[in-house]
Structure formats: structure tokens, C-alpha cells
Amino acid sequence: MSILRETYYIYLRNLKIWVTQPANVIPSLLISAFLFLAFGGAFASVTRLPGFPAGDYNSFLTAMIIVQAVVFSGADAGIATLTDIMSGYFDKLLLAPINRFSILFSSLLMAGTRALVQAVVVVVIALALGVSFQSGPLGIVVLLLLATLFGMAWSCLGLIIAFKTKSAQATQSSFVIFFPFIFFTSAFMPKEFLEGWFKVAVTLNPVDYVLQSMRVLVIQGWDWGALLPGLWVLAAMTVVFTAAATWLYRRATA
Amino acid sequence: MITVESLVKVYANGTRAVAGIDFAVPGGEFFGFLGPNGAGKSTTLKILSTLLRKTSGHVVVAGHDVDRDPMAVRRSIGFAMQEVGLDDLATGRDFLVLQGLLYRQTRQEARRRAAELMELVGLTPVAGRKVGTYSGGMRRRIDLVAALMHRPPLLFLDEPTTGLDPQSRLAIWEHLEHLNRQGTTIVLTTQTMEEADRLCQRLAIIDRGQIVAQGSSRALKEELGGDVITVRIDASSPEEHQAQTAKAVALARERSYVAAVSASDGGFSISVADSGAAVPDLLRLLHENRIPVKSLAMASPTLDDVFLKHTGHKIRTEDTGGDEMAQAMRPWLGLGKR
Numbered sequence: 001m002s003i004l005r006e007t008y009y010i011y012l013r014n015l016k017i018w019v020t021q022p023a024n025v026i027p028s029l030l031i032s033a034f035l036f037l038a039f040g041g042a043f044a045s046v047t048r049l050p051g052f053p054a055g056d057y058n059s060f061l062t063a064m065i066i067v068q069a070v071v072f073s074g075a076d077a078g079i080a081t082l083t084d085i086m087s088g089y090f091d092k093l094l095l096a097p098i099n100r101f102s103i104l105f106s107s108l109l110m111a112g113t114r115a116l117v118q119a120v121v122v123v124v125i126a127l128a129l130g131v132s133f134q135s136g137p138l139g140i141v142v143l144l145l146l147a148t149l150f151g152m153a154w155s156c157l158g159l160i161i162a163f164k165t166k167s168a169q170a171t172q173s174s175f176v177i178f179f180p181f182i183f184f185t186s187a188f189m190p191k192e193f194l195e196g197w198f199k200v201a202v203t204l205n206p207v208d209y210v211l212q213s214m215r216v217l218v219i220q221g222w223d224w225g226a227l228l229p230g231l232w233v234l235a236a237m238t239v240v241f242t243a244a245a246t247w248l249y250r251r252a253t254a
Numbered sequence: 255m256i257t258v259e260s261l262v263k264v265y266a267n268g269t270r271a272v273a274g275i276d277f278a279v280p281g282g283e284f285f286g287f288l289g290p291n292g293a294g295k296s297t298t299l300k301i302l303s304t305l306l307r308k309t310s311g312h313v314v315v316a317g318h319d320v321d322r323d324p325m326a327v328r329r330s331i332g333f334a335m336q337e338v339g340l341d342d343l344a345t346g347r348d349f350l351v352l353q354g355l356l357y358r359q360t361r362q363e364a365r366r367r368a369a370e371l372m373e374l375v376g377l378t379p380v381a382g383r384k385v386g387t388y389s390g391g392m393r394r395r396i397d398l399v400a401a402l403m404h405r406p407p408l409l410f411l412d413e414p415t416t417g418l419d420p421q422s423r424l425a426i427w428e429h430l431e432h433l434n435r436q437g438t439t440i441v442l443t444t445q446t447m448e449e450a451d452r453l454c455q456r457l458a459i460i461d462r463g464q465i466v467a468q469g470s471s472r473a474l475k476e477e478l479g480g481d482v483i484t485v486r487i488d489a490s491s492p493e494e495h496q497a498q499t500a501k502a503v504a505l506a507r508e509r510s511y512v513a514a515v516s517a518s519d520g521g522f523s524i525s526v527a528d529s530g531a532a533v534p535d536l537l538r539l540l541h542e543n544r545i546p547v548k549s550l551a552m553a554s555p556t557l558d559d560v561f562l563k564h565t566g567h568k569i570r571t572e573d574t575g576g577d578e579m580a581q582a583m584r585p586w587l588g589l590g591k592r
Binding site for chain 2: 002006009010012013016017020021084087088089091092093094095096097098
């Protein structure tokens with residue numbers, strides 16, 4: 001399958017460019033550490049509320065910090081693709097006798113890699129803060145895989161915006177629309193504690209289901225009843241977003 | 255190597271960039287498109303290289319129809335796009351090696367070829383530096399060798415020396431001449447007469463999406479009637495000047511090598527195929543008939559004159575950079591309809 005080979009080579013190029021720019025890695029590390037510090041500090045005593053599902057707030061927070069890192073990086077793949085289009089390198093790739101989907105797939109793989117690295121950073125910080133993962137080492141692996149998949153699915157949104165607007169600025173500022181997806185969630189309070197319109201918004205937000213599954217792995221362990229809804233939502237998100245991005249990409253490069 | 259019939263490209267915004275052109279390039283030829291910004295040169299190359307879809311017409315490149323078998327066309331061509339398409343964030347070596355890998359070379363093959371080409375164009379010392387740090391001349395050279403990684407039999411070059419200093423330009427020209435001698439068919443676009451004159455065996459002059467003239471630069475110039483010799487007569491009075499001029503014109507008309515004679519300021523001009531052979535005879539003739547010559551000037555028609563004759567304007571018109579940008583938009587920025 002030459003498409004695998006081509007995807008791999010272009011992915012390696014994307015990876016190399018990403019790692020040679022420390023500016024790509026360091027901010028997300030700092031932000032993750034900062035969020036632990038800020039929210040962990042602010043909400044530390046919340047865990048004393050009756051019925052709060054976690055013993056310490058950092059455990060409750062871990063999944064949220066992974067999810068926000070992934071969601072806020074959602075535009076990166078779109079911006080990287082637009083950068084290549086503006087520089088003309090994209091044309092160079094289109095000139096080569098390759099399957100054109102390898103270009104798209106390599107940027108999705110790159111998005112997954114980015115999400116994985118960010119999730120690893122968060123897990124390391126969490127472990128250093130004494131968070132104990134109830135699902136054990138295997139649970140950490142699954143958590144990282146979920147983050148990777150979520151990163152690939154979510155970055156399709158950035159690609160879709162990029163293909164639609166063809167503007168790096170517009171794609172860059174698309175993080176504005178990502179805000180509600182992170183903050184209209186049960187990120188800070190368990191869903192049972194929420195009420196009114198906010199609870200409705202949280203229920204409608206697909207990201208919250210993914211977040212809950214990830215959190216279950218941290219604070220509850222292998223509770224399949226609690227894990228599955230998020231897994232289904234993530235699977236659906238992956239299929240729908242990837243299909244939409246692929247369709248737009250195909251229309252744009254056919 | 256290339257056959258193009260009634261090629262038309264209309265962009266989604268209605269711009270008729272290519273308005274029905276026909277041309278053919280046999281294998282081994284060095285062919286050039288000469289024309290100003292926005293003439294349709296780049297659009298034509300993009301269609302030939304499968305980057306852009308034509309509106310109508312018939313295009314066969316390297317034996318393959320561009321619509322039916324674009325993959326086979328892509329395998330046979332290299333395209334240097336005026337620095338556009340360099341990967342500024344990668345090192346020169348990585349950029350070339352990936353290029354080779356995408357054309358199905360093994361990693362070892364690609365590395366060897368990249369090293370060989372960088373040596374050829376003097377980029378070995380900067381092979382490990384990011385392309386973004388290269389000077390203008392270096393960028394053109396890596397752009398050129400990137401198109402050569404897979405040894406394509408057909409090479410497209412979009413204004414390969416625009417914006418370069420004379421020395422870098424000469425170096426690129428020499429590389430191109432060398433490649434062509436070794437059998438590579440080359441099609442380039444240019445805005446400069448000098449480049450077209452020096453490199454191209456055959457030229458198509460393109461303006462507003464149409465080919466207005468086609469042929470070797472020599473044939474195109476000869477179409478204008480060859481060289482022009484301008485003679486000014488020395489005389490003490492206007493009457494005498496007039497008489498002497500009339501006499502000289504009459505004499506000149508009788509010479510077999512003279513194609514046309516016309517009066518000009520202070521004397522007359524004659525068109526000849528070859529001024530080098532005509533001048534000695536003409537001077538002898540005027541001397542024997544005691545016609546005093548004040549001055550004699552020879553001029554060969556330039557491609558500028560050819561361009562002017564066929565288009566009615568000079569090639570260096572006002573800067574239409576903005577239009578060119580709009581036209582050069584990536585095929586897929588014109589999303590959907592192409």
C-alpha cells in the first residue's frame with residue numbers, strides 16, 4: 001500500500017518540523033501545569049462536598065486538562081495545512097505522484113501525535129502531584145489512546161474551518177468557538193451538581209462525554225457503564241468529523 | 255513530448271486566463287513562453303503539470319492525457335515554481351530527500367541523489383540549514399534541483415531567474431543548458447527577452463491568454479524583415495540633402511539584398527536580412543556615387559520589437575502583480591469549480 005508509505009513520509013516531515021520548534025511544546029506544558037495550580041488551588045475544598053466523586057481535586061481535574069489541551073490545539077492542523085498552501089509546498093506535494101489523501105492523513109496523524117504528547121505531559125504532572133489512576137497502568141495507556149483519537153477527530157474541525165475559510169487568521173481565531181466546548185462541561189463540577197440551562201448545555205456538548213470517560217478512568221477505574229457513552233460519542237465524532245474533512249479535502253484537491 | 259490543442263482556462267471569477275492556445279513541443283526541445291505578467295503563462299504550466307484543471311481543450315504531456323492519467327504525467331515531469339513550494343521549515347537535505355521518497359526512491363537512493371544535486375549546484379555547505387535561511391540565489395537552485403530529484407524527462411520552469419542577480423542568473427542558465435544537452439525537454443516561462451533569446455530553441459509569445467506568434471527567435475526576428483541600416487546624408491543645404499537622399503534611395507532600391515527602404519530623419523533606412531554583408535557594399539555604392547555619408551547605424555530587431563509588433567505594446571507594462579497573485583491562487587483556493 002503506497003498510501004501508507006507516503007502518509008508515513010509526509011508525517012515524518014510534519015513531526016520533524018514540529019519537534020524542531022520548541023515553541024510548539026513548551027507553552028502547552030506550562031499551561032497544563034498552570035491549570036493544575038490555579039484550579040487545583042481554587043477548588044481544593046470542593047472535594048469535601050457530600051457526594052463529590054473524587055478524594056482530591058487534582059484527580060478530578062486531570063481529564064479536563066488533557067481535554068482542554070487537545071481542544072485548544074484543534075486549529076493547529078488546519079493552520080499547518082494553510083501554511084503549506086500559502087508557501088506553495090502543498091502544490092509541491094500535489095505535483096508528486098502520490099495518493100493525495102496521504103497529505104490529509106499525515107496531518108491527522110500529526111494531530112494525534114500532538115495530542116498524545118500533551119496527554120503524556122499532563123499524566124506526568126498528575127502523577128507528580130500524587131494523582132493515583134484508579135484504572136492502573138493499563139488505564140493510563142487507554143487514556144492516552146483516547147486522547148490521541150480525540151486529537152485526530154477534533155483537529156478535523158480545524159481542517160474543516162481551514163478548507164472553508166482558506167484564511168490562517170480565521171482558523172487561528174477559531175479557538176474562540178472551542179471555549180464553550182471546554183467550559184460548558186462537567187470539567188469543574190460533577191454533572192449531578194449542575195442545574196438549569198447549564199446542565200442542558202453540558203448534556204448537549206459531545207466533548208463532555210469524552211471528558212467523563214477519561215475522568216472515569218482516573219477517579220473510578222474500569223466502570224464500563226460510565227465509560228461507554230463517552231467511547232461511543234468519541235467514535236461517532238471521529239467518523240463524522242473525519243468524513244467531513246475528507247469530503248471537503250477531496251472537493252478541494254480533486 | 256507535449257501536444258496542446260485549443261486549450262482554454264476560465265477561472266471561477268470569470269477571468270479568461272488562457273483563451274484557446276495550440277502548441278506542440280517535441281522531445282529534447284528547449285521551449286519558452288514569453289509574455290508579461292498575467293499573460294497566461296503560469297496558468298498554462300499549471301494545467302500541463304496537472305495542478306490546475308483546464309476548462310476545455312486537449313492536453314497530452316509525455317504521452318498521457320492530463321485528465322485521464324494525471325498520475326503518469328506527474329511521474330514524468332519536474333516543476334520548479336519560482337521558489338514557490340519550498341519547505342522553509344525543513345533543511346535543504348530533508349526537503350530533497352522527501353521529494354525523492356515521494357517519487358518512490360529508496361531512502362538510500364534519495365540521499366545519494368540529494369547529495370549529488372546539492373554538490374552540483376554548490377549547496378553542499380548549507381545542506382543542513384533550513385531552507386528558510388537561504389539567499390535568493392540558493393532558493394532558486396534548490397527549487398531547481400528539487401524538480402530534478404527523480405530525473406524527469408520533462409522539466410517545467412516558471413520564471414526560473416526572475417529577481418535574481420546577473421551572476422546567479424547565469425549559473426542557472428548554464429545548468430539548464432547542460433540539462434537540455436543531456437536530453438531533458440525543458441519548457442520555461444519568462445518575462446525577459448534576453449532569457450528567451452539565449453535559452454529557447456523555440457518560443458511562443460503569449461499575451462492576454464493567446465499565443466500571438468510562435469517560432470525560433472531568429473525566425474521571429476526575421477519576420478520583421480531582418481536588420482535595419484539607417485544612413486544619414488551630409489549636405490550643405492536642404493535642397494542638396496533632399497536630392498542626395500533621393501539619389502541614394504534610388505540606388506539602394508536596386509540592390510538585391512535590400513528588402514525595403516523608407517525615409518527617416520536626416521536620411522533613410524533600409525531593411526536587410528543580414529546587415530554584416532550589406533554594409534560594405536552599401537558604403538562602396540554611396541562612395542562611388544559621391545553621396546556624402548554623415549553617419550551609418552545598424553540595428554538588429556530584438557524580441558522586444560517582435561513582441562511590440564504582435565501585441566501592439568511593450569512587454570514591460572505597468573506592474574500587474576496583484577492580478578498575477580489572484581490568478582496564481584492555488585487551484586483549490588478556487589474551490590469546487592475549476
